[in-house]
Amino acid sequence: MRVVIRSDVLEGILDAAKRHYPREFFCLLGGHWDGDSAFVDEIVYIPFKNGERSVVFNPYTIPIDGRIIGSAHSHPRASPPSRADRKTFPQTGWVHIIVYPPFDQLSVSAYDAAGRKIPLEVV
Numbered sequence: 001m002r003v004v005i006r007s008d009v010l011e012g013i014l015d016a017a018k019r020h021y022p023r024e025f026f027c028l029l030g031g032h033w034d035g036d037s038a039f040v041d042e043i044v045y046i047p048f049k050n051g052e053r054s055v056v057f058n059p060y061t062i063p064i065d066g067r068i069i070g071s072a073h074s075h076p077r078a079s080p081p082s083r084a085d086r087k088t089f090p091q092t093g094w095v096h097i098i099v100y101p102p103f104d105q106l107s108v109s110a111y112d113a114a115g116r117k118i119p120l121e122v123v
């Protein structure tokens with residue numbers, strides 16, 4: 001499994017994460033599958049409450065939409081998925097992106113729903 005994300009979509013996530021810093025930012029990812037590659041081409045915003053160590057959202061606000069394939073959120077520093085992240089990942093899809101300072105195109109990691117790191121390609 002791998003994630004392929006459009007650079008303008010990643011830029012949008014990085015910009016939003018930068019604006020929320022040091023609080024965390026959260027959004028869903030829209031896209032489609034081709035084989036085991038998840039192509040991300042859309043940011044899907046849902047309401048969330050954020051702090052410096054966590055993001056909370058209501059799972060009932062997740063639209064029922066086959067295009068939602070995962071989530072993205074920010075961390076205040078480069079770090080792997082937290083225990084809470086691993087718990088919520090399966091609720092929001094199959095691929096998950098974490099961005100962190102300095103919020104450039106390299107400040108990003110991708111994970112599967114179990115929290116295992118997977119390759120990410122920016123196109």
Ligand SMILES: [Zn+2]
Nearest residue numbers: 075081082085
């Ligand atoms: Zn997290």
